[in-house]
Structures are given as structure tokens and as C-alpha cells.
Amino acid sequence: MQVVKWLALLPFIGMLGGVFFVNQATPLVLGLPLLLAWIVLWVLLTAAIMAIIYLADPANRGEGRR
Amino acid sequence: MSALIIIFAVMGLALWLGIQARRGRDMTLEQWTVGGRGFGTALVFLLMAGEIYTTFTFLGGSGFAYGQGAPAYYILCYGSLAYIISYWLLPAIWRYAKAHNLISQPDFFVHKYDSPALGVLVALVGIIALVPYLVLQLKGLGIIVETASYGAIGSSVAIWIGVVVVTCYVIVSGVRGSAWTAVIKDTLILIVVVFLGVFMPIHYYGGLGPMFQAIDAAKPGFLALPPQGQSISWFDSTVLLTALGFFAWPHTFASLYTARDERTFRRNAILLPLYQLILLFVFFVGFAAILKVPGLKGPQIDLSLLRLSAATFPAWAVGIIGAAGVLTALVPGSMILITAATLLANNLYRVFRPGTDDATVSLLAKLLVPAVALVGVYFTLRGGETIVALLLMGYSFVTQLFPALVCSLMARNPVTREGAFAGIFAGVATVALISLTHTTLGTLFPALPQWARELNVGIVALVVNIVVLAIVSAATQRAHQARRTLSSSR
Numbered sequence: 001m002q003v004v005k006w007l008a009l010l011p012f013i014g015m016l017g018g019v020f021f022v023n024q025a026t027p028l029v030l031g032l033p034l035l036l037a038w039i040v041l042w043v044l045l046t047a048a049i050m051a052i053i054y055l056a057d058p059a060n061r062g063e064g065r066r
Numbered sequence: 067m068s069a070l071i072i073i074f075a076v077m078g079l080a081l082w083l084g085i086q087a088r089r090g091r092d093m094t095l096e097q098w099t100v101g102g103r104g105f106g107t108a109l110v111f112l113l114m115a116g117e118i119y120t121t122f123t124f125l126g127g128s129g130f131a132y133g134q135g136a137p138a139y140y141i142l143c144y145g146s147l148a149y150i151i152s153y154w155l156l157p158a159i160w161r162y163a164k165a166h167n168l169i170s171q172p173d174f175f176v177h178k179y180d181s182p183a184l185g186v187l188v189a190l191v192g193i194i195a196l197v198p199y200l201v202l203q204l205k206g207l208g209i210i211v212e213t214a215s216y217g218a219i220g221s222s223v224a225i226w227i228g229v230v231v232v233t234c235y236v237i238v239s240g241v242r243g244s245a246w247t248a249v250i251k252d253t254l255i256l257i258v259v260v261f262l263g264v265f266m267p268i269h270y271y272g273g274l275g276p277m278f279q280a281i282d283a284a285k286p287g288f289l290a291l292p293p294q295g296q297s298i299s300w301f302d303s304t305v306l307l308t309a310l311g312f313f314a315w316p317h318t319f320a321s322l323y324t325a326r327d328e329r330t331f332r333r334n335a336i337l338l339p340l341y342q343l344i345l346l347f348v349f350f351v352g353f354a355a356i357l358k359v360p361g362l363k364g365p366q367i368d369l370s371l372l373r374l375s376a377a378t379f380p381a382w383a384v385g386i387i388g389a390a391g392v393l394t395a396l397v398p399g400s401m402i403l404i405t406a407a408t409l410l411a412n413n414l415y416r417v418f419r420p421g422t423d424d425a426t427v428s429l430l431a432k433l434l435v436p437a438v439a440l441v442g443v444y445f446t447l448r449g450g451e452t453i454v455a456l457l458l459m460g461y462s463f464v465t466q467l468f469p470a471l472v473c474s475l476m477a478r479n480p481v482t483r484e485g486a487f488a489g490i491f492a493g494v495a496t497v498a499l500i501s502l503t504h505t506t507l508g509t510l511f512p513a514l515p516q517w518a519r520e521l522n523v524g525i526v527a528l529v530v531n532i533v534v535l536a537i538v539s540a541a542t543q544r545a546h547q548a549r550r551t552l553s554s555s556r
Binding site: 008011012015016019020023024025026028030031032033035036039040043044046047049050051053054057059060065 | 137139142143146147149150153267273274275279280282287289290291301302305306329332333335336337340342343346349390490
């Protein structure tokens, strides 16, 4: 869990830092402007990363910290 | 006429559901404000997700995409980043609030910093931030009913009707009324937004790709962040400001207090980013309107979704879209009214009349609901800001609570109550000064580099806040330690 929780920083880096490199409309990716497609990718990755963190967190096993 | 019938039928349904929500329950202060802390994952999800589907996203999101283009993408980013923070932040707040039986946001600060004065300041900041948030809901409500009724009912009349409906069920059922109406709101808005977002680009352009190609050809650069103005610097600072402020809203605190257990928040941190993607469909409608209903300027950009719908569909379909829009104003509006009235009764009146019991505070809060609603109506009828501008102003104020909030959750809080008070005060004063004088960093400090001049004013105020908080905390640390020693020796 100690290592896994640092994954949570990736969406911050991807969204806030990534715009410097993909700030353009073309090429379209799946019909979306490049910048918008990049943000959508990171929203999806955010959900995946939070799922990994949730599963690795001992507080969510059994009765946990309820 | 058929559009109006549908809109008022849905308003009537919301009123009936909202009043039904109290059945079998005695509306004590805890029941009215935090639902007796008995809400499961689904209801907490709907109350938390209420932020995503307010008139801000329904009209403001599509309007911002229509009027500004790529800068609207910030709306998609900040929620996702806020949900990451929520995984660790919300369970910690919830545990503390449950252990100390807290019912409002200022209660949290009062307990953590042992300072009633800080509670009063936090309550005032909350009320100041909630007013533009309420105004944008009412403004959206007026736009929706006026457009969907093809002008038969004016914006002002619609606002008054909406306020009466929401005031009635808030007084009767409190947060339970909001939760029950949130169920029909999110169901209806989900169907409407996805349908519009898929249908409009295909109907007018033949698909998403051709739509974006047509926009890029007609308005080169519109689909990327501009080099000046709402540039990358503005984008990143705005995303950061709104992500940090997302859970600093007083009504969001009230929502999280309603949860039955803390695992609810950790589960929602996975689900809510995916729910956020529905915003894409809102953007698609705004983008589709660019070349089909051109010429909307200033605050009128918020009309783009409804203007395009009215130009595309028969009246009954516009009625369904309008009804969904009305609910996006009523449900968040009801949470704002409950929270603002509770802040006034519990965290201002009670501070100056300490002997007041819960029953009196509960009655006073209910009596204050129409008063808060009237303040909202007053500012709505005289304001001319766009919906996004109103929300960003609220965020600039409310995010000033974030540093003191996060530090209070540390095992050894380095911030003293004097530091917390001074930091929040300095941050809010900075926002107020820049907002009221309509200046920007660029006009105040023209020598600054381009990227610094385009930073969101709320982030600049946050930096001022943190610097003041650190200096004052360092200066008052000795007195703080002496107080701590004295209280532990008692």
C-alpha cells in the first residue's frame, strides 16, 4: 500500500503537466481533438488507479476500519 | 405549451417527492441537516455527484465550450483530481465529525482549533461563497424555463416559482428532500445529456470527427488552449484551485456527514471519475452549437444548449430537456439553502446566544431558508455574470479554507488558531479586493511575466493565505504550546 498510494500523483502530473506537450487540436483521436482525448485518457486512468489503490488498501478488507 | 406542462409536472413531482422524504421521521436538527448520518453509498454518491450535474455543467459547461472552446476542458479535469484527494481527506473528516457529533463545516474548525472565532470566520466565508453558487443555479433556472417556454414565462417569474418550490421542500424535509429529488434529477439528466451529446454531432455534422474538423477549419486554434488569456498557466491554476476547493464547500461537508460509513468515500473515489465523463456529452452539445446557432456573446453563451435544442426538436422534447435542466437547479439549490441556513443559525446565532438548544436552532434554520432564498433572488435579478464566472468566484473564496483544513488533519498540526484565522482572512481579502475592483494580476503587476499574469486569482490568494498562515503560526507557536500544556495538565 505504501508504494501503491504514490500512483495517485500520476493523474496530477498527466493532466497538469501533459497539457504542455499535447496542447493542439489535431490529429483527432477517436474523433476527439488531441488535447481533449489526452484529458479523457487521464480521467479513465484516474478511475483505474483509484481501483488499484482501493484493492491494495488494508482498510477496505473485511470489516476494515468501519 | 406542451413544454411548459412537462416542466411544471416535473417541478410538481420534485415538490411531492421532497415533501414525502420526511415521512415517519421527526425532523431534529441532525435529521434535517445530515439525514441522521444514515445514508448509504448510493445516496451519498448522488449528493456528492450533485456537484457534477448542476446548471453549472448543464448550461455553463456547454456554454463555456461554445464561447471559449478548449478552456472548458478544465471542468473535466478538476473533479477527477478532487476525487483522488477525497480518498484520504473525506474518511478523516467523517471520522472526526462522527466522533464529535458535528453538523456543519464551521463546527469542524471550531473543534479542531478550539476557536469559536475561527468558526464564525469560516461560516462567513461559506455564506459569501454560497451566494454566487445559489445565484448561478437560479440564473440557470430562469434561462431554462424562459427558453423552453418559448418566452411565455419570463426568467424572473420562473425564478420566483423555482424558489417557492425548493423552499417548501427544504423546510419540510431538509437534506432527505434533496437526496430523494437527486434520484430523479440524475436519472433524467443522464438520459437527456447522453442523448443530446450523441444526437447533435451526428444530426448536424455526421459524427464527432467531422464536427471537430469543421470547427477547427472555421475557428483555427479554438480547440487548443490559447497562447494568451486562458492559457496553459490559467488552465493549470484553475484546475488546481477547483480541485483543492472541491471538498471545501460547506454543503459538500454536509453531504459527507450524511454517510453511514467511511468506506463509502473510498468506493466513490473510483466511481465518480467515470461519472465525470458524462460531461463530455455536455461539451459535444456546446461544440455542435458553434456553427449552428452562431452569434451568442457574453452571458448569452449559456443559452447555447437550449437554443440548439429549440432549433432541433419539437416543443414536447424541449420540455423534457427543460425539465431536466430545472432539476439541475433545484437539487443543488436546496443543498445550498439548507447549508447556508444552518451556518447562520448554528454557527453565527448560536455563538452569540450560547445557551440556545437544538430545537430552537433547528426552527431558526428553517425560518432562515426563505430569507437566504430571497438574497439569492435579489442578486440573480441584478447580476450579469456568466455561470462559469460565478462558480469560479465562489471557488476562489471557499478554497481559502483548504490549507487550515488539511493541516488540522495532521498528527501534529503545525498551524495555530491565530495562523489559521489570519491565513483565511488574508486569502479571502485578496480575492475580494481583486474581484470587487475588477482588476487582474496583469493590471496590478504589469511587470510580471506572461504566465504569472494569467494565473487564476484564487490560486494567487491561496499563496498569500499560506504565507500569512505560516508566518503567524510561527509567531504564535509559543502561546499555542503553552495553551496545549495547560489544557493537558487540567
